[in-house]
Structure formats: structure tokens, C-alpha cells
Amino acid sequence: MLSNSSRFLAFACLLLQATGVLSAQEPDNEPITPRRQQASFRQLVANYNQQTQSSLQGSCTAQNLIVRREWSDMDDQARQAFIQACFCLHQRPSQVNLPGARGAQTRWDDFVAIHAINNDPIHVSPILLSWHRHFNNEVERALREECGYQFGIPYLDFTRYQGVPPEQWPVFDNSPTSLSGNGVPTQDGCSCVTEGPLANWVVDLGDGGTDGRCARNPQQNGLGLNPHCLERRFDVGQLQFLSEQVVLGNILNNNDAASFMPAVERGPNFMHGSMHVFVGGTQDFTAFAPGEPIFLLLHAWLDLVYCVWQSLDPSTRFNDLAPPNAYVDTRQELGQGPPPQVDMQSPLPGFQQVRVIDTMSTTSGPYCYVYQ
Numbered sequence: 001m002l003s004n005s006s007r008f009l010a011f012a013c014l015l016l017q018a019t020g021v022l023s024a025q026e027p028d029n030e031p032i033t034p035r036r037q038q039a040s041f042r043q044l045v046a047n048y049n050q051q052t053q054s055s056l057q058g059s060c061t062a063q064n065l066i067v068r069r070e071w072s073d074m075d076d077q078a079r080q081a082f083i084q085a086c087f088c089l090h091q092r093p094s095q096v097n098l099p100g101a102r103g104a105q106t107r108w109d110d111f112v113a114i115h116a117i118n119n120d121p122i123h124v125s126p127i128l129l130s131w132h133r134h135f136n137n138e139v140e141r142a143l144r145e146e147c148g149y150q151f152g153i154p155y156l157d158f159t160r161y162q163g164v165p166p167e168q169w170p171v172f173d174n175s176p177t178s179l180s181g182n183g184v185p186t187q188d189g190c191s192c193v194t195e196g197p198l199a200n201w202v203v204d205l206g207d208g209g210t211d212g213r214c215a216r217n218p219q220q221n222g223l224g225l226n227p228h229c230l231e232r233r234f235d236v237g238q239l240q241f242l243s244e245q246v247v248l249g250n251i252l253n254n255n256d257a258a259s260f261m262p263a264v265e266r267g268p269n270f271m272h273g274s275m276h277v278f279v280g281g282t283q284d285f286t287a288f289a290p291g292e293p294i295f296l297l298l299h300a301w302l303d304l305v306y307c308v309w310q311s312l313d314p315s316t317r318f319n320d321l322a323p324p325n326a327y328v329d330t331r332q333e334l335g336q337g338p339p340p341q342v343d344m345q346s347p348l349p350g351f352q353q354v355r356v357i358d359t360m361s362t363t364s365g366p367y368c369y370v371y372q
């Protein structure tokens with residue numbers, strides 16, 4: 001006969017097993033907390049993927065669902081198609097006339113500018129995840145509709161490469177099917193990518209080098225035309241903040257948006273900040289970080305982490321947003337103004353026709369994609 005508390009434990013274990021958090025082979029006489037932490041990120045992704053595919057509704061169907069894959073899971077043809085499509089978008093002329101953004105010459109620059117112009121309300125903010133989900137979707141749509149790209153945008157899963165030097169990761173190994181690798185310091189203070197497929201990538205907007213030492217933008221707001229090299233400066237010390245343990249902790253230990261959203265974003269040494277600082281260079285300048293393709297892969301991964309977290313409690317997490325006051329402290333530490341007063345009904349800055357609530361599910365409203 002089971003006592004009430006061990007019944008509860010047995011029930012909780014069943015629930016965890018049903019959601020795939022526990023594997024069936026483990027002995028069942030251990031406490032729950034350490035066992036939850038034994039969940040693997042890959043298993044959570046597989047469960048989320050299956051759950052998403054089996055609950056498609058409305059106009060998002062198995063036929064038009066876009067599948068986003070990890071860079072290592074894409075074949076050579078898909079990787080090269082992505083690289084070509086990014087260059088294509090960077091060669092097409094700008095279509096939007098953003099006030100003050102004279103330097104935006106190309107379709108790629110259009111997206112960089114819309115991110116830079118809205119820099120303040122979309123970072124250290126309840127809408128970081130919503131806004132970047134929408135941003136990535138808009139870039140993906142442009143790659144597909146304007147440049148003939150046939151796949152989903154890739155993501156970079158940092159948990160896969162723990163202990164492996166970044167120069168050996170397929171995305172950074174400088175091979176023809178990589179996105180180039182680390183930058184090389186130049187005399188004028190840049191750290192330029194000089195090898196691999198993105199060796200000739202030009203960053204048009206923002207400053208180049210720390211404090212614009214190698215390429216100062218002619219406009220104070222960074223939106224003037226300032227063609228300079230793509231910069232990277234790997235900081236492997238950041239990888240400890242992108243480990244599977246950290247990612248699982250963020251997903252499993254935060255039960256509402258008020259704790260989860262600030263936890264993945266807050267300052268340096270947290271997932272969002274760390275992935276940018278790890279790549280460094282162009283990724284170090286928050287406002288102009290979309291200036292190179294790796295930005296899409298970083299934010300796709302963060303979006304996947306958000307998707308997995310949502311999938312663990314869909315009835316509440318598709319309708320949950322952190323309150324602005326959850327960001328007051330971090331903004332003060334960073335010397336920024338008060339957080340934007342946003343809620344589910346707020347329009348996304350720069351995408352006024354889309355409200356935060358529209359971004360909650362990746363298979364309804366404007367979206368129809370899943371991560372694999």
C-alpha cells in the first residue's frame with residue numbers, strides 16, 4: 001500500500017514519464033528534482049516537435065509547415081542554399097524607406113535598420129522573444145519569397161558542441177558549407193572574417209571595431225552607410241553560460257513568463273547576452289547585430305528554447321508574458337531607461353500590424369514553422 005506522499009511521487013513520475021522528461025529505464029526510487037535535471041535538451045526538442053506536428057490546425061498544415069534544422073543536420077545543398085539566399089537578400093535593393101536610415105541600401109539592411117531603430121523597446125523587455133520570433137520569420141519569408149530559398153532558417157544549438165573548439169563546429173569551420181569562422185585582428189582595430197563563404201560579406205550599418213575604431217559610422221545613430229568587414233571575436237568563456245545544464249535549468253526551473261523571460265535574457269552571462277558576446281564583433285553591437293547571418297541562427301536557437309518551454313505547459317504558456325517591472329533592475333544596472341509598458345495586446349514596434357498575442361504560437365497567425 002502506498003502512502004499519500006509516495007503516491008504523489010509515483011503520479012508525478014508518471015506525468016514526467018508521459019511528457020518524456022524521464023526516461024523509462026531509470027530506477028524509480030530517486031527524488032524528482034535530480035531526475036528532472038537528467039532530461040536531455042534533444043529529448044525535449046523531440047517531444048516538442050512531435051506535440052507541435054500532431055496539433056496543427058487551420059491553414060498551417062503538414063504540407064506547408066516549414067522545418068527549421070540545426071546547422072549540422074542540414075545537408076550541403078541546404079547549407080549552400082542558405083548562404084546564397086543571404087547574399088541574394090544583401091544584393092537586392094532596399095524596399096522600405098525608414099526615416100533617418102539613409103545607409104540602408106539593401107533588403108538585408110532593411111531588416112538591420114528596423115532592428116536598430118527599435119533597439120530600446122525590444123531588448124531587456126517582455127517582448128524580446130516575441131519581437132525576434134517575428135523578425136526571424138520576416139527574414140525567413142524574404143529569403144524564401146524574394147530569393148528562392150526552400151528551407152527553414154537554420155539554428156545553432158550550443159548544447160551539441162560542449163567541449164569542442166568552435167573552429168571545429170561545422171557552422172564555423174571555414175569550409176565551403178560553413179558560415180566562415182573567427183575574425184582576424186587588423187591594425188585599425190577591426191576583427192575581420194577573411195576566410196570561408198562570408199569572407200566577402202559587407203556590413204553596411206553601425207560602427208566597425210570597438211567604438212568605431214576601424215570604421216566610424218557617418219551618422220551618430222549608426223544608420224548611415226558605413227561598409228566594413230564582418231567582424232567576429234570568439235569568447236569561449238561565454239560557452240559555460242550556454243551549456244545543456246544552463247539551458248535545461250532555464251527551461252525546467254522557471255514556471256511562468258515572469259521568471260522565464262528575464263532569466264534567458266538578463267545582461268551578460270545569461271543565454272541571450274552570452275550567445276552574442278561569444279561570437280563577438282558584429283554580434284557585440286546589440287542594435288546592429290543582425291548585420292550578419294549568424295544572428296538568425298542565434299535567435300532561432302533562443303526561439304527554440306522558448307518553444308520547448310512553451311510546449312511543457314501549452315494551456316498557460318501560449319498566453320503568458322513577463323510584466324515590464326521584471327526588467328526594472330536589469331535596465332538600471334545597464335543604465336537604460338524604464339522598460340516599455342507592453343502587454344499581450346501591444347503592437348510590435350516596427351511591425352505595427354502584429355500584436356504580441358499573435359506571436360505566441362509558431363503554427364498559427366503569421367507563422368507556420370517547427371524546429372526539428
Ligand SMILES: [Cu+2]
Nearest residue numbers: 115123132286
Ligand atoms: Cu535583438
